Amino acid sequence: MTSLPPLPEGLVAFVKRDCPTCLLVEPVLLQLAKQAPLTVFSQDDPEFPDGVDSVDDSSLEKSWHHQIDTVPTLLRVKDGVEVERRLGWHREEWQATSGIDGLGPGLPDWRPGCGSLSVDPNLTSELAVRFGASTLRSRRVELAEAEDEMEAMFDRGWSDGLPLVAPTEARVLAMLEATTRSADETVAVVPPDLVDCTVEKIAINAVMAGCKPEYLPVVIAALEAACTDEFNMHGLLATTMPAGPVIIVNGPIRRRIGMNSGNNVFGQGNRANSTIGRALQLVIRNVGGGRPGEVDRAAHGNPGKLSFCFAEDEEGSPWEPLSVTLGKDAGVDTVTLFPGEGPRCIVDQISRDPDSLARSFAVNLRTLHHPKLALAFDCMLAIGPEHSRIFRQAGWSKQRLLDRLGELLQIPGSELVRGADGIAEGLPAGVKGATLPKFLPGGLLLVHCGGGAGLFSAMIGGWVRGSLGSQPVIREIRP
Amino acid sequence: MTRVLLDPTSERSPVRRERLPRLDSLDGKTVGLLDISKPRGDIFLNRLQLELEKRGARVERFRKPTFTKPAPVDLRHEIATRCDAVIEALAD
Numbered sequence A: 001m002t003s004l005p006p007l008p009e010g011l012v013a014f015v016k017r018d019c020p021t022c023l024l025v026e027p028v029l030l031q032l033a034k035q036a037p038l039t040v041f042s043q044d045d046p047e048f049p050d051g052v053d054s055v056d057d058s059s060l061e062k063s064w065h066h067q068i069d070t071v072p073t074l075l076r077v078k079d080g081v082e083v084e085r086r087l088g089w090h091r092e093e094w095q096a097t098s099g100i101d102g103l104g105p106g107l108p109d110w111r112p113g114c115g116s117l118s119v120d121p122n123l124t125s126e127l128a129v130r131f132g133a134s135t136l137r138s139r140r141v142e143l144a145e146a147e148d149e150m151e152a153m154f155d156r157g158w159s160d161g162l163p164l165v166a167p168t169e170a171r172v173l174a175m176l177e178a179t180t181r182s183a184d185e186t187v188a189v190v191p192p193d194l195v196d197c198t199v200e201k202i203a204i205n206a207v208m209a210g211c212k213p214e215y216l217p218v219v220i221a222a223l224e225a226a227c228t229d230e231f232n233m234h235g236l237l238a239t240t241m242p243a244g245p246v247i248i249v250n251g252p253i254r255r256r257i258g259m260n261s262g263n264n265v266f267g268q269g270n271r272a273n274s275t276i277g278r279a280l281q282l283v284i285r286n287v288g289g290g291r292p293g294e295v296d297r298a299a300h301g302n303p304g305k306l307s308f309c310f311a312e313d314e315e316g317s318p319w320e321p322l323s324v325t326l327g328k329d330a331g332v333d334t335v336t337l338f339p340g341e342g343p344r345c346i347v348d349q350i351s352r353d354p355d356s357l358a359r360s361f362a363v364n365l366r367t368l369h370h371p372k373l374a375l376a377f378d379c380m381l382a383i384g385p386e387h388s389r390i391f392r393q394a395g396w397s398k399q400r401l402l403d404r405l406g407e408l409l410q411i412p413g414s415e416l417v418r419g420a421d422g423i424a425e426g427l428p429a430g431v432k433g434a435t436l437p438k439f440l441p442g443g444l445l446l447v448h449c450g451g452g453a454g455l456f457s458a459m460i461g462g463w464v465r466g467s468l469g470s471q472p473v474i475r476e477i478r479p
Numbered sequence B: 001m002t003r004v005l006l007d008p009t010s011e012r013s014p015v016r017r018e019r020l021p022r023l024d025s026l027d028g029k030t031v032g033l034l035d036i037s038k039p040r041g042d043i044f045l046n047r048l049q050l051e052l053e054k055r056g057a058r059v060e061r062f063r064k065p066t067f068t069k070p071a072p073v074d075l076r077h078e079i080a081t082r083c084d085a086v087i088e089a090l091a092d
Helices: A020-024 A026-035 A059-067 A093-100 A123-130 A149-157 A170-176 A199-209 A211-227 A232-237 A271-286 A354-366 A385-394 A400-406 B039-053 B074-084
Strands: A009-014 A040-043 A073-078 A080-089 A140-143 A186-190 A195-198 A242-249 A307-310 A334-340 A344-347 A377-383 A409-410 A434-437 A444-448 A456-464 A473-476 B003-006 B029-036 B058-063 B086-087
Touching: A009 A026, A020 A026, A026 A093, A040 A400, A073 A093, A080 A093, A123 A242, A170 A199, A170 A211, A170 B003, A186 A211, A195 A199, A195 A400, A199 A271, A199 A344, A211 A242, A211 A271, A211 A334, A211 A473, A232 A242, A232 A456, A232 B003, A242 A271, A271 A307, A334 A377, A344 A354, A354 A377, A354 A400, A354 A456, A377 A385, A385 A456, A400 A409, A400 A444, B029 B039, B029 B074, B039 B058, B039 B086, B058 B074
Parallel strands: A009 A040, A242 A307, A377 A444, B029 B058, B029 B086
Antiparallel strands: A009 A073, A073 A080, A140 B003, A186 A195, A242 A334, A334 A456, A334 A473, A344 A456, A377 A456, A409 A434
8 A cells, every 4th residue: 555645734625527516616615715725636627626726636646545435525634634524515514624604605505525536436446556455466467568468368378269358457356346255265276286266366367258247256156166076177177078067047146147048048149158157267277277188188178168157047937947956045146067068959849748848858868978878977958948838838847857758768778788789889788687767866957048939958968977977066156 | 558467377386396216127116006997997907917916016906986086185195105106097
């Protein structure tokens, strides 16, 4: 913190021209200037007030250091110390402070002031940096005059391949305004390097990803969920399979931050969807040290590893939201992390009865990763509104659909064993006489999302399931 | 105006430790074989064990609980204290 700049003796006023009350008291300031030692600091126009030799405080240095939050503010300074402070225009108070009677004849007795520019929300972060109030601990990376900002960030290996927003101190401070957590609070231990990650480091990466500050609590909760032993982000990163973290957001925060749960829900075009998942992946890259070709050994990966984040369409759903199925109360803001590959479309434009549609789902789900593999993987089934309508009209509950899918996905071991259908891949010969479910209990998750037109749903295949691999993890989003 | 960015990384400088010297001979040495719990890893390691024992090495077998997670720290410590060398086998 820089030292407090001294104030001149006598009366000191802070004003700005863009304030009706300051304009109103212009004649009062003229009166005072003639009768008392008065210094006027003008925040937006050094020519204001007319007829008074005011001091230019457009840098807001004096206003910021002396914590002026209202204009006009009238101070009385004695022996270098502020002894009185009056906010807005109040004739009696101003007369008492100045010791001069008859101020502003014809003016109303009282008028509230306006906000000081030094507390303008658009400026506060910039001012905190300018006047040295920042307490951020991260190393400062100074760029050379001739260095291109965008290229400098690529050169340092910070990028996922797309351009980044430069993490300036002002932007990071603005980002941190969106959480009540302290910047130095450790949120998670991030793999693969197992690094303690602070809120500050998350905020820096969220800035780079293009997040708005109001997304930060979602990013923090997603990181908390990803870095649990159950979710096993280390294994998900290191696997040769294409899966990555898929983030599903439930609760009122979806609407508050403008997330997409409708048209093109898994696609491009929504800032929150596109940047929240990206921020999580940037934290894993930059803080955890998880980079493709290093610990990330994916053979193919999938485009969702840039960002795969969406909201559930709770309002249009015939069923309880995913978060409630996973044990949270309705109306609670949550993130659910699912280890998933890219989404695959399930087309059924003909079925109008629920059993036919369930059968369509089942034959598609059977093919997950390989039609001859079972038990090893979970799946998230994303049901579109035109499909869910068919279950709603028939009165099928979510559980009824899951039960029916469970029945339809009982597979004779003879179809699964190695060599069956002339395909070497499959399960060991010992299962030949058994009947196996494609998914273990709880291995199929339903979520409702997508545009209002199109008789389609989508399946998002999982990775190695359960305690040996990864389990879906839900976390509440805290402000 | 100077542009200053905040470092998004962990800012760690990992300590570099020298590797132990290669063994001159396997004779009388203890070699750990770490199975990462991938299917059929045991087939590969059984064969390795035979070959190592032919060359006079003593073999100890270890196993990670799951291939998807790093070896637990206690297991790593046990291998380090009991073995002169370790072979970690991938499989599928």
